[in-house]
Amino acid sequence: MLNIVLFVIAFVITLPILATIVMYYILKYLYRNPIKAFHKAINWSTFLYILAVHTLLSYLFSVNYLGYIFVLLLSILTVLIILQWKKYSEINYYKAFKLLWRLSFLLFFTLYIGLVLFGIVKSILV
Template identity: 45%
Template sequence: MTKVIGTLLALMVTFPIFATISIYYMIKWTTGNKKRALHRSITYTTIFYILSVMMMLQTLFGSGYLGLIIILLLFGLMTTVIVQWKLTETIIFKRAWKIFWRATFLIFFLGHFILGTVGIIITMING
């Protein structure tokens, strides 16, 4: 059983788009609401995109980037909180987290596909 769970987690990190699509359809099937299914599937699978980008960076460039990714994520959250504070003069952390997490999804979603393309190009050049 643990081998199956490990394999599923490895597949979700390797191909996070399939995890996003699968979770989207499961939530859409249970709730019947497309918008809620999209938002929840993005919320639940953002971590897989972060891990995927981290692994792709390590594979392509040979170094660990966990520290840099954590610093960038903390900087992004800090920026979101400061912008919310400047705009509304109050900080609603739940709202700031939601905005930050969705922006993180967009950044790492794009990063996943850009790094995938770079990996294919490097493989083609190196033979």
Template identity: 35%
Template structure:
């Protein structure tokens, strides 16, 4: 059972788009709500995109940039807090965290695609 779980997590980190799609399909089948399913799939797969970006960076550059990833996530959280405070004048932690987390999805899914293309170009250039 442990090997199966490890395989599932490894696949989700390696192919986070697949993880997003699987969560989306399961949630749509269970709830019949497409908007809710997209949001839940986004929220759950954000962690997989973050881990994928980290591992692709390690593979491409032979260095861990995890500290930069954490700093970037912190900057995004601070920016969302300030923006929320400026517009609403009252900070709702739940809304700020949800907004920052979903923005992290956009940042890291874009980073994943860009790093995937860079890795592909690098691999083609070395062959």
């Protein structure tokens, strides 16, 4: 039983695009609203993309990049909070975290696609 659970977790981490699509269709059925289902699926799968990018970076370059990813996310959050403070002179942390999460999806989705293509090219050439 434990092996099945570990297999499912490993599958979801290594193929977050498929997990996002499955989540979207399940949420679309539950909410009956495709836009809300899309937003929820993206929000819930962002963490999977972060883990997948970390896994791919560790596999391709044999170095642990989790600390660098954490520092990158904190740096982006810091910039967002400073920009919010400069623009509105009041900080809304919920809005900053929400924007960080959406930017993280865009960043890590792009990195995931790039690293998968890099891994394919690297395995063909080596």
